Structures are given as C-alpha cells and as structure tokens.
Amino acid sequence: MNRGRTQKGRLRPGNLVSTETPSRQLLRTTDHGDPIIVREKDLGLTGDRWVEPFLDANRSTLARLSLRPEVRVDPRPSVLLHPGPKVGAIPLLNPSTRRVAAGLLVEPRFRWVALGSVFNAIGFSVEPSLGGGALVPGSAREVPPWILAGPVLQRLAALLNHRRRGFIERSESRASPRGRVDWTRWASLDVPHGRWTTFPCTFSDPDDDPSLMAAVRWTLARIGDELAAIPWSLPARTLLERTAELQVLAGTGVALRPSPFWSPLAESDWVLSAVEAMGWVAEERGLGGSRTLDGLAWDLSIDEVWEAWVAAFAADLARQLGMTASTFKSVRRPLRWSGPVRSMGSLAPDIELRNPERVIWIDAKYKAHLELLGRHGWEGLKEEVREQHRADLHQALAYASLADAPLVDTVLIYPQIGDQTQRTTTIASVTSGRRRVRIFLASLPFGYRHPEHRTACLSSFSELYSA
Numbered sequence: 001m002n003r004g005r006t007q008k009g010r011l012r013p014g015n016l017v018s019t020e021t022p023s024r025q026l027l028r029t030t031d032h033g034d035p036i037i038v039r040e041k042d043l044g045l046t047g048d049r050w051v052e053p054f055l056d057a058n059r060s061t062l063a064r065l066s067l068r069p070e071v072r073v074d075p076r077p078s079v080l081l082h083p084g085p086k087v088g089a090i091p092l093l094n095p096s097t098r099r100v101a102a103g104l105l106v107e108p109r110f111r112w113v114a115l116g117s118v119f120n121a122i123g124f125s126v127e128p129s130l131g132g133g134a135l136v137p138g139s140a141r142e143v144p145p146w147i148l149a150g151p152v153l154q155r156l157a158a159l160l161n162h163r164r165r166g167f168i169e170r171s172e173s174r175a176s177p178r179g180r181v182d183w184t185r186w187a188s189l190d191v192p193h194g195r196w197t198t199f200p201c202t203f204s205d206p207d208d209d210p211s212l213m214a215a216v217r218w219t220l221a222r223i224g225d226e227l228a229a230i231p232w233s234l235p236a237r238t239l240l241e242r243t244a245e246l247q248v249l250a251g252t253g254v255a256l257r258p259s260p261f262w263s264p265l266a267e268s269d270w271v272l273s274a275v276e277a278m279g280w281v282a283e284e285r286g287l288g289g290s291r292t293l294d295g296l297a298w299d300l301s302i303d304e305v306w307e308a309w310v311a312a313f314a315a316d317l318a319r320q321l322g323m324t325a326s327t328f329k330s331v332r333r334p335l336r337w338s339g340p341v342r343s344m345g346s347l348a349p350d351i352e353l354r355n356p357e358r359v360i361w362i363d364a365k366y367k368a369h370l371e372l373l374g375r376h377g378w379e380g381l382k383e384e385v386r387e388q389h390r391a392d393l394h395q396a397l398a399y400a401s402l403a404d405a406p407l408v409d410t411v412l413i414y415p416q417i418g419d420q421t422q423r424t425t426t427i428a429s430v431t432s433g434r435r436r437v438r439i440f441l442a443s444l445p446f447g448y449r450h451p452e453h454r455t456a457c458l459s460s461f462s463e464l465y466s467a
Contacts, residue, residue: 024102026138030109031087031302032368035070035080043094043101051077053095061090061133064299065106085366088128088299089139103136103294105143108302110415110446112144115305116235117447122308124150124235126300130280133297140295145226146235148296152223152277153242156216159274160249163208171202179203210254212271217255219278220247258282303366306446307350310364310413313444313457314351320462323353323360349399349410359403360465361410365392370414370424370441393439400430400437409438409465416443425464440464 027036040050051071055062062069066084071077087106094101108115119126130151173190175197182200190198224243227236258278280296311327318325327350353360369389372381381389396410416424430437442461448454 024100024137026103026105026136026142027092028105028107028142029081029083030107031083031085033083033106033109035082036067036104038079038081038092038102039076043092045094045096048077050095051079054079057093057095057098061092061297064088064133064297065090065104067104067106085303086299086301088297089136089143089295090297090299091134091136093134100134100137103139105136105139107142112147113233114445114447116144116146116233117449118305118309119146119150120235120238121312121447122305124154124239126304126308127151127154128298128300130296130298131276135294136297138293140293143295143298144233144236145223145230146233146239147300148280148298149223149227149239150235152219152281153239153246155274155277156219156246157242159216159270160246162268162270168205168208168210169202170205171200173198174201175199177201211256212275213250214254214256215258215278215282216250216274217247217253218257219281220250221255222281306366306415307364309446310362310444311351314353314362316454316458317461317465318353320458321353321355321465323355323358326352326354349402354403354405357405358407358409359405361396361399361402361408363392363396363399363410363412365412365414367392367414368417370426370443371417373426373441374424396439397430397437400439406434407436409440411440411442413442413444416445 025042027038027042029036038054040046043050043054055069062081064086065088066086068082068084070080070082072080081104083106087108089103089105091100092102092104093099127150128147130148173195177199178201180202182202185200186198190196190200220243224240224247227240227243230236231240258275260279260283311325315325349361350364351362353362367388369385369392372385373389378386392412396412399410400408424441424443426441428439430439442464445453445457448457
C-alpha cells in the first residue's frame with residue numbers, strides 16, 4: 001500500500017527538496033578570476049537550507065581546485081566560489097541525492113592557446129591529475145584534446161618502455177614438432193589430405209600479452225584520430241609525433257578496443273596505470289571532442305606550469321648569457337638551527353644562473369603584483385597584496401645573500417598581463433661592501449605567439465642582464 005510522504009520524511013534533510021532539471025549546466029570561470037555564483041536552481045533544489053549540505057557534499061572536490069567558498073544572502077542564499085591557482089573540471093553534487101547536478105570548469109586565464117604553447121615548450125613535464133571522481137557534465141567539448149592526451153601518452157610510453165614479456169600459449173601447424181603435438185588431429189585430418197610433414201603443435205612462446213598490445217594499438221590510433229582533427233594546434237602536432245613514435249614501439253598487429261571487464265595478464269604498476277588511461281579513451285570520456293558531452297574530472301596547478309615555463313625560459317637565457325643554469329633541487333641552501341625551536345629548513349630559489357663573475361637568482365611568481373603596481377602604485381594596493389609582495393621582496397633579498405659573487409641579481413618573474421608587446425621591468429639596487437645587489441621585478445609572456453616573439457623576449461632579457 002502506498003503510504004505517501006510522512007511528516008518526518010518531508011522535513012528531512014532540513015527543508016531541502018530536489019527537483020528535476022532539464023539539463024545539467026556547466027559553470028565556468030578562469031584561474032584567479034571572477035567568483036562563480038552557485039544558486040539552488042543550479043543544483044535542482046528548492047528551499048533555503050541547502051548551503052551547508054552543499055558545502056559538506058562537495059568539500060573534497062572544491063578543495064581539489066583550490067576553490068574558496070563564500071556564503072552570501074542577497075536576499076536568497078548563494079555560494080560564491082573564488083578560483084585560485086588551479087585549472088580543471090569537477091562535478092558538483094546535489095546535497096540531497098549526492099548525484100551529479102552540475103559541472104564546474106576553471107579555464108586558464110591566458111586561454112588554451114597560450115597554455116598549449118607553454119606545454120609544448122616544457123615538453124608536457126607538468127601533467128594534470130585525471131579521474132578520481134564522477135564525470136563532469138558538459139566539460140568534454142570545452143577542453144582541448146591535448147590536455148588529456150598528454151598524460152595518456154605518458155602512461156603508454158612508460159608501459160612500452162618497461163614491458164616484460166611473458167609466456168603465451170600458441171597453436172600453429174609446423175613443419176617440425178614443437179611442444180605438444182595433437183597426434184589425433186594429425187592422423188585424422190592432415191594425413192588423409194597428404195599433409196604428412198605438417199604437425200599441429202601447441203607450445204609456450206615468450207611474447208607480450210596480445211590483448212594488452214592490441215588495446216595499446218587501438219588507443220594510440222584513437223588518440224591520433226582525435227588530435228588530427230585540430231592540426232593547427234602546436235601541442236596537438238607535438239603529441240601526434242609522439243603518438244607515431246609509440247605506434248612504432250607497439251608494432252603492427254591486431255588493434256582492439258579495451259573492454260570494461262578486460263583484465264591484462266600482468267598487473268605491474270606500469271600496466272595498471274596504462275590500463276586505466278586506456279579505459280578513459282575507450283569510454284570516450286578522456287579526450288573530449290565531439291563524441292561526448294561529459295568529461296573526466298581533472299585538475300592542474302598553474303603555479304607548477306608557470307615555474308616549469310620560467311625554468312625553460314631561464315635555460316635558453318643562460319645559453320645566450322654564457323652562464324650555466326641550475327634548478328632549485330641543486331641550489332637549495334639549508335638553514336642550520338641551533339635552538340630548540342626550528343622554522344623552515346632551507347632557502348630554495350627556483351633557478352640559479354652562474355658564471356665566475358655573476359650570479360642571477362630567478363624566482364617564478366604566478367601573481368598579478370607587477371600589473372597591480374603599474375596600475376595603482378604601492379599606496380593603491382590592498383593591504384593583503386602589499387603584505388604578500390613585501391614577503392616576496394624579503395625572500396628575494398634573502399636569496400641575494402646566498403652568493404659571494406661581485407654581481408648578484410635576484411629576479412622575480414611575473415606573468416605579463418594585458419598588452420603582450422610591452423614588457424614591464426623595474427630594478428632596485430643595493431650596495432653591500434664591494435658587492436652590487438640588484439632586485440628585478442620583470443614580466444614574461446605566458447607562452448610565445450611565434451618564433452620571432454621568442455627571439456625578442458630572449459634578446460630583451462639578455463640586454464637587461466648584460467648591463
């Protein structure tokens with residue numbers, strides 16, 4: 001008997017009611033950009049008491065993209081999600097049903113084309129973290145295929161470079177016996193037809209797992225087809241070349257789409273990682289494009305991308321200046337504490353450029369401080385920004401004390417925002433005995449637009465530091 005809705009059921013959970021929505025929308029913003037406003041209608045809800053349940057249900061996914069929530073009532077309750085230093089896509093869950101109600105995409109503020117240029121320059125050394133959550137509604141067509149194809153190719157490359165052959169049982173007719181011969185079949189089928197010297201044999205042979213290699217070939221072909229649809233994209237062309245190299249390693253043979261229930265013979269970390277990536281492609285959730293709407297959840301730290309980009313630029317600059325470049329792993333300087341209380345353990349600039357007469361410390365800062373200083377001046381900055389910038393300058397001065405060379409420059413490199421043709425640089429000098437210490441605040445474009453742009457940037461920095 002249908003008892004209907006009870007009073008207790010109507011009140012649970014806290015005046016929160018789900019409604020069916022015709023479609024699940026994708027909310028969008030950029031890293032360090034405008035906050036996203038989430039209202040109850042975006043989640044298919046009615047009522048006023050949805051905010052706390054929503055934050056509880058989505059706490060881990062919001063943290064994944066470093067989204068800072070702010071609750072507002074004007075007059076209806078809403079949640080503002082302030083983006084930080086990460087880009088990516090996450091699902092937003094309905095707090096009542098815990099099902100996916102909407103998607104959220106944080107795009108790069110310098111656009112996908114610039115990010116692609118940077119990825120191409122750093123060799124895809126910084127990768128997004130993929131999966132680990134429900135699919136994100138509407139995100140697949142908004143994300144370029146090369147963002148997710150890069151990690152898949154990396155996993156397949158690791159598999160092909162670390163593959164171990166096992167023993168595969170084969171059955172074939174041979175001119176000489178090998179392994180186990182099916183004499184019954186030979187006597188009943190081969191002899192009556194005059195095949196006296198052909199023996200049906202079954203034997204073990206060292207080889208790759210055929211189903212695994214067939215899945216690898218299919219995945220590489222699928223990635224190649226998807227990337228070939230955007231031949232104008234520089235990172236897509238680079239990954240197409242990488243795909244062709246891996247296809248040579250995989251060899252010729254059967255190509256089969258991985259089944260959701262398929263399990264390879266070997267289960268090393270390399271295999272399991274590659275199988276997961278091939279599953280993304282097979283389910284048409286990993287590459288985006290026109291075949292599906294929903295895409296994988298993923299996240300990428302733009303701070304790490306910026307640091308890798310500045311390191312690649314510094315390596316090119318060092319060659320022009322006749323200096324050697326070292327990354328923070330080799331230039332870390334430990335702090336030796338003698339008291340019972342200890343603080344940070346070392347000073348670690350991002351990059352060091354050095355020759356016998358000069359040292360240049362470079363630290364990458366993915367912040368808008370230089371642009372804000374140019375627009376508003378020191379007095380016009382918010383106290384929070386001034387405090388952050390003050391800490392960066394003190395950090396730069398601390399780096400200057402690490403070198404005993406006559407000429408020491410410490411450079412804080414910020415992304416160039418706005419007019420990409422006008423590079424901003426300002427210099428402060430400090431004299432300490434016989435040493436000359438300079439602090440540079442400089443801007444660098446987020447990626448090059450063309451080869452001439454790269455040459456102009458390197459020449460401009462070379463002239464600046466050669467003085």
